[in-house]
Amino acid sequence: xxxxxxxxxxxxxxxxxxxxxxxxxLVIPQGQLVAIQGPTGGGKSxxxxxxxxxxxxxxxSIGLGSSVLSSLADRRLAKVRSHQIGFVFQGFNLIPxxxxxxxxxxxxxxxxxxxxxxxxxxxxxxxxxxLGDRGGHLPAELSGGQQQRVAIARALVKxxxxxxxxxxxxxLDEETRDDIMELLEGLWRDxxxxxxxxxxxxxxxxxxxxxxxxxxxxxxxx
Amino acid sequence: xxxxYLLRELANRRKQTTIIAxxxxxxxxxxxxxxxxxxxxxxxxxxxxxxxxxxGTDLTVTxxxxxxxxxxxxxxxxxxxxxxxxxxxxxELSQSRLVTARGSVAMDASTIETVASVDGVASAAGTLxxxxxxxxxxxxxxxxxxxxxQDMVAPAVPGTGGADGAGGSEFGVDTFSVEGVDSVExxxxxxxxxxxxxxxxxxxxxxxxxxxxxxxxxxxxxxxGDTVTIAGEEFEVVGIVASATADAATAxxxxxxxxxxxxxxxxxxxxxxVYVQADSASSVDAVSTALESELPxxxxxxxxxxxxxxxxxxxxxxxxxxxxxAWLSLLVLAAAFLLAILFTISGxxxxxxxxxxxxxxxxxxxxxxxxxxxxSLVQGLLGGALGIALGFAAVLAINLAxxxxxxxxxxLGGLVGPSGPMTETAAETTVTLSASVTPIVLLLAVGLAVxxxxxxxxxxxxxxxxxxxxxxxxxxx
Numbered sequence: 001x002x003x004x005x006x007x008x009x010x011x012x013x014x015x016x017x018x019x020x021x022x023x024x025x026l027v028i029p030q031g032q033l034v035a036i037q038g039p040t041g042g043g044k045s046x047x048x049x050x051x052x053x054x055x056x057x058x059x060x061s062i063g064l065g066s067s068v069l070s071s072l073a074d075r076r077l078a079k080v081r082s083h084q085i086g087f088v089f090q091g092f093n094l095i096p097x098x099x100x101x102x103x104x105x106x107x108x109x110x111x112x113x114x115x116x117x118x119x120x121x122x123x124x125x126x127x128x129x130x131l132g133d134r135g136g137h138l139p140a141e142l143s144g145g146q147q148q149r150v151a152i153a154r155a156l157v158k159x160x161x162x163x164x165x166x167x168x169x170x171x172l173d174e175e176t177r178d179d180i181m182e183l184l185e186g187l188w189r190d191x192x193x194x195x196x197x198x199x200x201x202x203x204x205x206x207x208x209x210x211x212x213x214x215x216x217x218x219x220x221x222x
Numbered sequence: 223x224x225x226x227y228l229l230r231e232l233a234n235r236r237k238q239t240t241i242i243a244x245x246x247x248x249x250x251x252x253x254x255x256x257x258x259x260x261x262x263x264x265x266x267x268x269x270x271x272x273x274x275x276x277x278g279t280d281l282t283v284t285x286x287x288x289x290x291x292x293x294x295x296x297x298x299x300x301x302x303x304x305x306x307x308x309x310x311x312x313x314e315l316s317q318s319r320l321v322t323a324r325g326s327v328a329m330d331a332s333t334i335e336t337v338a339s340v341d342g343v344a345s346a347a348g349t350l351x352x353x354x355x356x357x358x359x360x361x362x363x364x365x366x367x368x369x370x371x372q373d374m375v376a377p378a379v380p381g382t383g384g385a386d387g388a389g390g391s392e393f394g395v396d397t398f399s400v401e402g403v404d405s406v407e408x409x410x411x412x413x414x415x416x417x418x419x420x421x422x423x424x425x426x427x428x429x430x431x432x433x434x435x436x437x438x439x440x441x442x443x444x445x446x447g448d449t450v451t452i453a454g455e456e457f458e459v460v461g462i463v464a465s466a467t468a469d470a471a472t473a474x475x476x477x478x479x480x481x482x483x484x485x486x487x488x489x490x491x492x493x494x495x496v497y498v499q500a501d502s503a504s505s506v507d508a509v510s511t512a513l514e515s516e517l518p519x520x521x522x523x524x525x526x527x528x529x530x531x532x533x534x535x536x537x538x539x540x541x542x543x544x545x546x547x548a549w550l551s552l553l554v555l556a557a558a559f560l561l562a563i564l565f566t567i568s569g570x571x572x573x574x575x576x577x578x579x580x581x582x583x584x585x586x587x588x589x590x591x592x593x594x595x596x597x598s599l600v601q602g603l604l605g606g607a608l609g610i611a612l613g614f615a616a617v618l619a620i621n622l623a624x625x626x627x628x629x630x631x632x633x634l635g636g637l638v639g640p641s642g643p644m645t646e647t648a649a650e651t652t653v654t655l656s657a658s659v660t661p662i663v664l665l666l667a668v669g670l671a672v673x674x675x676x677x678x679x680x681x682x683x684x685x686x687x688x689x690x691x692x693x694x695x696x697x698x699x
Contacts, residue, residue: 049692052582054581054690055692074587078581078584078585078586078587081581081582081583081584081691082584082585086583087579087583089579091575093576093578093579093582095227095576095580096234097227097230097231097233098227102223102230106223106227106580106585107583107584109223109584109585109589110584110586118223155583158584
């Protein structure tokens, strides 16, 4: 469960200070599927980065379970990311030189598993997204939808509490978009994940059980 | 995972890997070649020095040369009216004497005991470096009522002479080097090997016996059992020696017992050089300092000082390697390291999204730094292996070409050791340069490869560690 209290985030852009988030209060219960929409530059990605322990807020506090993310050291934040949070990116962000199987294995690197166990879990994760037979392929040899499935397998192989998706269907056609959303919904239901999706796509947002809107750094419910 | 990722990255970035590896290889090959040639030059110097100063000589102690001192100032040969043999109106004159060699300064023989008593000295032996000068020629016989006294000034350059312009007279000066020695284990005879006859022995003290240099004996057509005239005295040739190093002459033309040399040169209890062996290589500097303190009026020279006296192309090669070579290798190494560092940093910058993603999925900074450093290290090691191979090929080419270097004692050689006759012999020494790659050079090459890789990895890793995951992801959004 996420608990955000009076969260603010400002950036320096040259001489200018940009306020990306302002006094955001938000609670996301465990197992909720949340969609965040809003105009470009409104603060969607900033909020996702704060939820993902990639950034610390300038003010306020962010709690994930029993951890207060806003006060953790870098090393502890890395551990939270490696064990509790899965990321899915708009551009898939797969390592181009590694196969699909190896890309999924990268997420297990911080767990220091034995090679056999690591490979088995990665294979099972690929099978769970329907790519059991594509483990030996490089990203360049896969379609956009398949690459995003690999990215989802990578995000879920460590069995996180939270899945954060930044425009997960932004680079996909409608048919593939629906496939990916069905996959995410299925995983959400089956695993009881908390899923937060940032999207411009209203069709995607409508599939969420809760919709948030963010504009000029202020968060509102829809 | 670490190895798989590393190999995939290196294989995928072949161009960068190749450029870094080639840069490192060239630098390391240069270091290998320079070290090998440097070792070859040192070995050649050692051979030349051994031929001059003897095997195992760590230091020499000589009298300090002052201008005007030394044995070969203008020499005066005086003949009385009854000197020489007259036949058919011509008087044949000949006079021979032993003088200290040019640049040599005699010291009291007690210096040997003083040296031997210094801590760290294993053994010490004294020698007397002399020059035998023979003035000979013919002139018209003098009339009965007049005394003929000729004060002749011998030319400084050995072997010259000629008509004196006095109506049919002709005189010449012949010189050869003579070394009075009291040990065959330490000093110039230690660097020789017996070709015929026997070496000088302790029982030869006081006896008119001589051991000749093979080259001199050959030029004078002398053999064991013949006699050679030194300072007007006849010496039996008991042995012929040659340099133990194949291509160098020995230090002197003739070797005679030290006491005999001292008596004939009228230098009782005098020596010109004390050859010193230290009990270990590490004590040479301490012994040198102690000797300088004990003998403030003498000149103490170590092998390094002696090496500086070797002239010719060998000296030029040594100087080139010590100066230009060292700077060149440093410059090329620095360029290779810089190239590796810049390429690595550039590679990290290109992989911002990749590292940002890895951080986002939980990789620690340390894990990412290790990945970057590992890749750089392997690139460095590849360069090191290639560099060692190139270096070996270049050393092989040098050895096949077998360049010859000439070596001799520099004009200032008299300051530190036996000169005069040794200048004559050493000047003609030719040594073949033989470069060799030692295990230390190989270790140095591997060490440099590792250092280059780690340096590049450290800079690249530092750059990667500074990336904030959110910024890394934002930079590609």
